[in-house]
Amino acid sequence: MSLAAIPSRETNAASEGRRSAALLERFTPLMLLTPALAIAVVFFGLPALTMLRMSFNLHVDQRLFVPGLTFDHYGEIVSNPLFRGAVWTTIRLALIASLVTVMLGYCFAMLTWLKPRRWRLYLMGLALAPMLVSEISIIFGWWMFFPKNGLLSYALVSTGIVHEKISLMYTEFAALVGLTYLSLPFCFFILLSVFDGIDRRLLESSADLGAGPFTAFREILLPLTRGGVLAAFSQCFIWTMGTYATPTALGPDALWTMGLLVQEQMLSKHNWPLASAFAMLLVAIIAMVMFVARSLSTRRIDYHD
Amino acid sequence: MIDTVAAVGSAPRRRLGEASLLAAAGWAFIIFITTYMLIPVLVTAVMSFNSAAMVRFPLSGFSLRWYAGFLASPLWMDALWNSIVVALGTTVVSASAGILAAWAFSRYDLPFKNLLYLLIMMPLFLPGVVLGLGLAITFGGVQIAGVPLYGSRFLVVLGHSLWAMPLVFLLMEATFRTVDKRIVEASGDLGAGPVRTFFEIVLPMVSTGVFSSMLFALVISLNEFMMALFLTNRDTQTLPVLMWLSLRSAGTPNLAVAAVVLAVTVFASLTLIALWHIRSLRRA
Incomplete structure (x- = not known):
């Protein structure tokens, strides 16, 4: 019975069907990829090229742009002290915020890893909060915390720590608190996944061999998490470079970041070429950071191999 | 002989001190991070029930x-x-x-x-x-x-x-x-x-x-x-x-x-x- 079934599969119709099935098989991946690629090409690739081209266009007579080829907008970013300052401010804020975030996130993730299981859910839920709440809601929360009539001032005055109402609103400190708050979850989850990959018995054996907690940290945990720290730092840096709402809303008026300038040139000044030039510069810095972080982490792997 | 005993005994005692110090630091950090993470969320939630037209603390009353x-x-x-x-x-x-x-x-x-x-x-x-x-x-x-x-x-x-x-x-x-x-x-x-x-x-x-x-x-x-x-x-x-x-x-x-x-x-x-x-x- 089964022997008879085999030759019957070799009929013309069946082989025809197999051929079309094979054809279908060949084009299936293409069809599967089409929606994603269409979105990526039309709504990301095309705008990216348009922006690149736009940054070389002219901006004359208050028109959005005039087709042309000029490097003036890049030149303006370098020569105008206001713009140059904004680039520097953006990088400085991102550096400080990422450093603080990585240190906080490291302690946070390490504690979550070390604490007994029942703590884990609580600490992870805590870290998840800023991810589920919109950036704008967080900004508004801090906006009510820092000013003279805010919660901080009220709490400090009513407990008698200070006698006059104080305001930390519109300071660089407030901006950094907001930035750190928003990038901490990314950092925490990257580092937690690295810690989870470490065998906890390493700590026990290091203690058995006589190493104190600080030695164990320096000699075991730090080297094992170096790659994670690098990834977390670059992720934080990229994220803080690109956001401008938090520093704009919480920081001083003079705290100009590149993101703010993109928005300002686009929505208020209607200078599309200059906005594009700023955006391209932002992309270039982000790409550079990613490239450096990547090459550093691969070198580390090569070294271990 | 007594010296040796003292030397052996002091190392674990010091380590115990270090450990309790670390545990205290851990608790302090958990309190800090809980406060930090919850401040903007709680401030917003409380303020939404405020009865006054202004954002200021203390709240004058609760209302919907x-x-x-x-x-x-x-x-x-x-x-x-x-x-x-x-x-x-x-x-x-x-x-x-x-x-x-x-x-x-x-x-x-x-x-x-x-x-x-x-x-x-x-x-x-x-x-x-x-x-x-x-x-x-x-x-x-x-x-x-x-x-x-x-x-x-x-x-x-x-x-x-x-x-x-x-x-x-x-x-x-x-x-x-x-x-x-x-x-x-x-x-x-x-x-x-x-x-x-x-x-x-x-x-x-x-x-x-x-x-x-x-x-x-x-x-x-x-x-x-x-x-x-x-x-x-x-x-x-x-x-x-x-x-x-x-x-x-x-x-x-x-x-x-x-x-x-x-x-x-x-x-x-x-x-x-x-x-x-x-x-x-x-x-x-």
Whole structure:
């Protein structure tokens, strides 16, 4: 019975069907990829090229742009002290915020890893909060915390720590608190996944061999998490470079970041070429950071191999 | 002899001191991080029940007047509606495109795999202000059947999908790797075509991955406001955009209500999808 079934599969119709099935098989991946690629090409690739081209266009007579080829907008970013300052401010804020975030996130993730299981859910839920709440809601929360009539001032005055109402609103400190708050979850989850990959018995054996907690940290945990720290730092840096709402809303008026300038040139000044030039510069810095972080982490792997 | 005993005894004692110091530091850190993480959330929640017209502490009294005001305001309710429509659109677009692409990546050998991967993942690493600017200047004057694309919810959905789709893709690619290839082949040998195999065999196996990636897409879209700020107009602005614009003019307890409503929307949709997922698991 089964022997008879085999030759019957070799009929013309069946082989025809197999051929079309094979054809279908060949084009299936293409069809599967089409929606994603269409979105990526039309709504990301095309705008990216348009922006690149736009940054070389002219901006004359208050028109959005005039087709042309000029490097003036890049030149303006370098020569105008206001713009140059904004680039520097953006990088400085991102550096400080990422450093603080990585240190906080490291302690946070390490504690979550070390604490007994029942703590884990609580600490992870805590870290998840800023991810589920919109950036704008967080900004508004801090906006009510820092000013003279805010919660901080009220709490400090009513407990008698200070006698006059104080305001930390519109300071660089407030901006950094907001930035750190928003990038901490990314950092925490990257580092937690690295810690989870470490065998906890390493700590026990290091203690058995006589190493104190600080030695164990320096000699075991730090080297094992170096790659994670690098990834977390670059992720934080990229994220803080690109956001401008938090520093704009919480920081001083003079705290100009590149993101703010993109928005300002686009929505208020209607200078599309200059906005594009700023955006391209932002992309270039982000790409550079990613490239450096990547090459550093691969070198580390090569070294271990 | 006594000296040796003392030397042996002092090292563990010192270590004990170090350990209790570390434990204390650990507790201090947990208290600090709990306070830090909860301050903006709790301040907003409390302020939304404020009875005064001003944002100031201490509160003068509790009332629901700002909630009533929010529900009665067509401006805020329209913004909420826009947010929900855009979020649903983003979920559908990014989940279907991302899941199909992830299946293609894990099931088939593709040419230029690294390049395709980079193209799909790249937008995830770019700031919203850059993506929003690019979309705005590219599609600023484009019309489809007489309807301008710029300012439409459609463009915002595609903008949000630039972030949501790579996340779905990343998550689903990892999930599909756990699928036993032999089951897929067995389904083919038994006569099911690739389409039927995908929908009847593969998708049910990875339903948890599908469910979490849809959550990601939904939450990202509901909370995003940088791209939406660039791409919407007065009629299509989402709730976070309206909140940002109001904060720039004057902050009132109204904003706290909007923040609470937005958070409730996020949690409500999380719960809905979770319930739907549990029900579909039970049926299967």
